[in-house]
Amino acid sequence: MRFLQADYLFPIYLPPIKNGVLQINLDGMVIAIHEENTLSGVDIEKFSGILCPGFINAHCHLELSHLFNCISPNLGLINFIKKISGRSKTSQSIIANKIIDAENQMIKNGIVGVGDICNTNDTLFIKKDKNIAYYNFIETFQVHEKKFENTINNSVKIRNQFRFHNLKATIVPHSPYSVPPALMKIIYELIDDSSDVISIHNQETKDENIMFHSKDGEIIKWLLSLGASTTIWENISQSKDVLLNISSQKHLLVHNTFMSKDDLMDVYYCTCPKANIYIEGTTPDYSFFNLEKLCVGTDSLASNSSLSIIEELFCIQENSDFDLNSLLKIGSKNGADCLGFTSLGTFENGKVPGINLLQNIDFNMKITTETTVKRII
Numbered sequence: 514m515r516f517l518q519a520d521y522l523f524p525i526y527l528p529p530i531k532n533g534v535l536q537i538n539l540d541g542m543v544i545a546i547h548e549e550n551t552l553s554g555v556d557i558e559k560f561s562g563i564l565c566p567g568f569i570n571a572h573c574h575l576e577l578s579h580l581f582n583c584i585s586p587n588l589g590l591i592n593f594i595k596k597i598s599g600r601s602k603t604s605q606s607i608i609a610n611k612i613i614d615a616e617n618q619m620i621k622n623g624i625v626g627v628g629d630i631c632n633t634n635d636t637l638f639i640k641k642d643k644n645i646a647y648y649n650f651i652e653t654f655q656v657h658e659k660k661f662e663n664t665i666n667n668s669v670k671i672r673n674q675f676r677f678h679n680l681k682a683t684i685v686p687h688s689p690y691s692v693p694p695a696l697m698k699i700i701y702e703l704i705d706d707s708s709d710v711i712s713i714h715n716q717e718t719k720d721e722n723i724m725f726h727s728k729d730g731e732i733i734k735w736l737l738s739l740g741a742s743t744t745i746w747e748n749i750s751q752s753k754d755v756l757l758n759i760s761s762q763k764h765l766l767v768h769n770t771f772m773s774k775d776d777l778m779d780v781y782y783c784t785c786p787k788a789n790i791y792i793e794g795t796t797p798d799y800s801f802f803n804l805e806k807l808c809v810g811t812d813s814l815a816s817n818s819s820l821s822i823i824e825e826l827f828c829i830q831e832n833s834d835f836d837l838n839s840l841l842k843i844g845s846k847n848g849a850d851c852l853g854f855t856s857l858g859t860f861e862n863g864k865v866p867g868i869n870l871l872q873n874i875d876f877n878m879k880i881t882t883e884t885t886v887k888r889i890i
């Protein structure tokens with residue numbers, strides 16, 4: 514047994530405990546939480562700082578890690594996507610090495626679970642090792658009706674490759690503007706007992722709202738230049754109208770940078786503030802989200818300087834009035850709940866959530882640019 518004590522313990526499902534002690538077994542399983550003065554005759558390991566559960570990165574694209582520093586900031590989403598799809602081919606060995614580096618970076622930064630978008634099976638080789646828990650969202654992006662069958666067959670093939678290695682994998686749509694209704698229907702028909710969550714990029718750019726409200730703007734121009742199906746926008750008046758089975762299926766809507774209170778539904782939302790600043794130069798309005806259902810992600814290294822949840826939480830803190838316990842809940846429990854990582858997210862008895870030590874939190878209990886994360890387990 515180990516007994517870990519810090520200035521504050523953040524179990525997340527309970528309020529923070531000053532000088533609290535976390536009792537774990539040698540496998541890192543939580544056995545009990547103690548108030549400081551209730552223990553005697555045991556060796557207590559003392560830490561200066563805060564102990565909290567391992568972080569969940571609810572939205573990443575690990576396979577794009579080789580694009581670090583390749584795409585300049587502030588291009589806007591559509592130019593960003595054009596750059597990503599128009600990039601020259603990178604060798605598989607470079608892609609693989611950058612994936613290894615990126616996973617190591619996440620581990621070092623206290624991340625224990627990831628919701629990862631996959632357009633390929635490039636990350637499968639590392640996920641098989643289960644250094645981190647992954648939920649793999651096999652992303653479908655197809656604007657041409659004639660190509661639906663090929664696209665879906667490819668997605669099914671990749672999903673099955675992940676599942677063959679006992680990895681969670683579900684086929685999901687990329688966004689409301691890149692999947693016509695007929696393809697959306699096929700994607701929902703593929704939901705099965707092993708599919709817990711549908712993830713989709715949502716309202717990441719103002720033009721997504723303009724497209725559905727006014728049938729105008731940059732996205733429509735771009736889609737028309739691609740010869741895309743006009744059914745994408747014709748009979749749809751807002752982004753959330755593209756989602757099906759909204760009451761029975763768990764959804765994770767990602768970005769929501771240009772979402773308003775009227776758009777809010779009872780689903781999980783994921784914010785990626787540093788990527789939003791990188792691409793669109795702004796962050797979402799955090800005033801109306803349900804704090805039990807807001808998760809956080811890094812997005813990929815193509816649009817971020819790091820894969821660090823504490824840096825994302827700092828960015829949310831600077832743009833909201835959330836207290837530290839709420840921020841840490843966004844960074845751990847909510848993502849674990851959404852992605853079905855039942856053993857992660859809180860210091861509840863029986864869980865093996867990973868343990869992070871946060872240092873250089875200021876005296877007002879605020880994350881600072883100096884705050885560091887160290888993995889205890």
Ligand SMILES: [Zn+2]
Pocket residue numbers: 572573574630714767812813
């Ligand atoms: Zn993304």
